[in-house]
Amino acid sequence: MRPSQVISDIVQTFRMDPNGDRVVPPTGFTARLTLFSSAAMAFLAVFAMALSLATGRLADRWSDELARTSTLRISVPEGQMQAQTTAALRILETTEGIAEARALTSEDQKALLAPWFGPDLAVETLPIPQLIEIVETDDGYDAENLRLRLAAEVPGAVLDDHTRWRKPLAQAAARLRGLAFVSMVLIALTTGAMITLAANAALSANTQVIRVLRLVGAQDNFIARAFIRRFTLRGLFGAAIGTVAGILAVALLPKADTAGGFLTGLGLQGWHWLWPFVIPPLAAIVAFVATRLAAYRTLKERS
Amino acid sequence: MIELDNVAYSYGGGELFSSVSMSLSPGSFHFLTGPSGAGKTTLLKLCYGELLPTAGQARLFGVDARSMGRDDVALIRRRIGVVHQDCQFLDHLTLTENVALPLSTTGKDVAAEMDNLRDLLGWVGLSQQAGQFPPELSGGERQRAALARAIIMSPDVILADEPTGNVDWDMSQRLLTLLIELNKMGKTILIATHDLNLIRTAKSQVSSRVLRLKDRRLWAAGADL
Known part of the structure; x- marks a missing residue:
């Protein structure tokens, strides 16, 4: 696949093209499936992100507090x-x-x-x-x-500089961060898989559309873009809904300072509130890649 | 323009036809006839790159069909208008949008072509139906719409597969008249039909050649029509 074709597909995906948009029938269960899966995954991604950020914050705080104090024991x-x-x-x-x-x-x-x-x-x-x-x-x-x-x-004095406390805490924090990252990767892959399934279903359901488009001289990139554009925008829109819902849910979590427990500190703080807004564009990228692969593969198989 | 050289086509272990040679020269008018199942539709599909011959060579505008990629075939189809018996429309698009589909797929500004579109729909007698959807059209209207779509890109060749198969005699005559007019404009026409009356009528109006697909071979039909 030529890089220029990929760039062209990206540009065409976000270009308003009423004629190209109309060639694929607008409704169907694939539309709802894509919207729902993107929204649900974005919602989960917000929580995974909040968990990752809160874990890091908590570990940093613990580690920082322990790092600034030591204990001398005299027996x-x-x-x-x-x-x-x-x-x-x-x-x-x-x-x-x-x-x-x-x-x-x-x-x-x-x-x-x-x-x-x-x-x-x-x-x-x-x-x-x-x-x-x-x-x-x-x-x-x-x-x-x-x-x-x-x-x-x-x-008789023994100095404890808290190294043995800080080390497992730092390890635990790194692992929790790693798990949160793995969760987000899994969410992205699952989103990709769901959109691939939906795109394949849409391509199968629109065999007649593809046949007619080919009959009138449409090249593969025109046909593929019609599907790519639709699924990318659905992925973006669904993820935007899920992200907003996730942000609201995180915002409604109990405040850390009121209850003081571990779980109540899982919200987002400060500029970290901006991080969830990268989820919809990422979902759109996942949808673009998944649909593009599915569309060109299907068109090749049906040649 | 389109040449089949000693072409054969087989599927499912059986040979549909073989040793078929024909040439569509610019401005010519051909009929392809023969009994049902003889392979008329298959032969037409070889002419627009939908199928590849199992033997022999199909040359579309001088290019061997076997050497073409999918996108090359798509480009060739912009020079060949195809009218199917079942028309092959997108039911969620209006008649105008269906007719304009070849323009959309080539990135042309459909809005800028609206005057031409209106003229074309008027020429095939479908001005009143412009906003209707394919399922709302009669068989004759669908065939005329398919013809309009086939010629919107001003192709060099028009291939029609049983264009009068689902319409009454009056509508058959109307469609034939349109195709003859196109031929007089210099378009190359190939019509696959089993309707011998249509062929006889056409021969009185236009110089045409009749090919008959029979017994797995292509023959030039004579005065026996």
Whole structure:
């Protein structure tokens, strides 16, 4: 297939041609099938897109929050706890890249354990380690260097820079994004398959139209374009309806800040609202390619 | 213009005809007759590239039909107007749109050709039916519309397959008169028909040659008509 012919087909598809448009009968179940499948797939694509974007946002936020904080755990006999904590705080205060270091009070630690042991836990009676919360500057600190210093001066201290939390989160986010992308590819392929089926059905139902057009001297590109134009515009129109419906459905999801849960953060935010508008043109491209392949293949088979 | 050279056509394991040679020269008027099933329609289809001969050579405007691609055949058909017995219209288009179909397929501006279209519909006596759809037309009206569509591109050759098959005698005469007028304008005409009365009538009005397809061969018919 020559590139010039493909370009010509694209131009002709979007050119108003009342004579070319009229040669294929306007109605039929294929019209409804194409519109419905395009609208349904575009609706699903909006959700897949929203899921992908929200997952990325959520993972970025978690990762960002964990990346800016670290925890120092001091596990020593009770008698050495105060001295080791003081020593550790002194080291942290003089470490470049640390904005703030604060030893958690017994109330803070009690609050942390409350989800597991309840609110009435007597923290003082348990041999729990002393935790120091570290807040980093934007540039961060040298974790390896800090570990060496702590090992020398506070042997009971263990630095947790949250790497082991961030890594699985980043992996999970990447996988969710990948799944959302795969979903969108599958949606595009399914749309293509549905439109191919509809186009094939339309071509079969219009055998007489093709015969007559050939009888009066129509070349393959004229016949093919009549079908391509129709299915491309139907795909575009159906996807536009589905996209608008999808955007409305996403807009009606509960706000993340009101419920605060994971699921409530699946909407679109800021300029991400613009992303769904690429779905109708993409659906039109899928419809164009699917119908074009089906039309030229059918015309070749019936020569 | 159209030449068949020692052509044969077989299908389903049987030979429909063989050793068929004929030539349609510019401005000639031919009748093709023969019993039903002799292969008249098939022979016509060979003349406009719808079918390819199983042996021999069909040359359309000097080009071997076998060497043509689909788009080449389409271009050739713009020089050959075909009138089918069953007319072959698109029922969702009006009569005017059907007649203008060859213009649409070649990218011509149909609106700019409306005066010519009106003249043509007037010439075949269908001005009043211009906005009607094919199922609303009578057999004679459909045949005249098919003739109008066949000549809208001003083709060099007109092939008509049983054009009077579904119409009464008066309408047959009317159609024949139109075809004779076209021949007088220089068009090459080939009419496949089993209607010998039509041929006899035509021979009194126009110089024509009659070919008979019989016993799988093409013969020149003589005074036995």
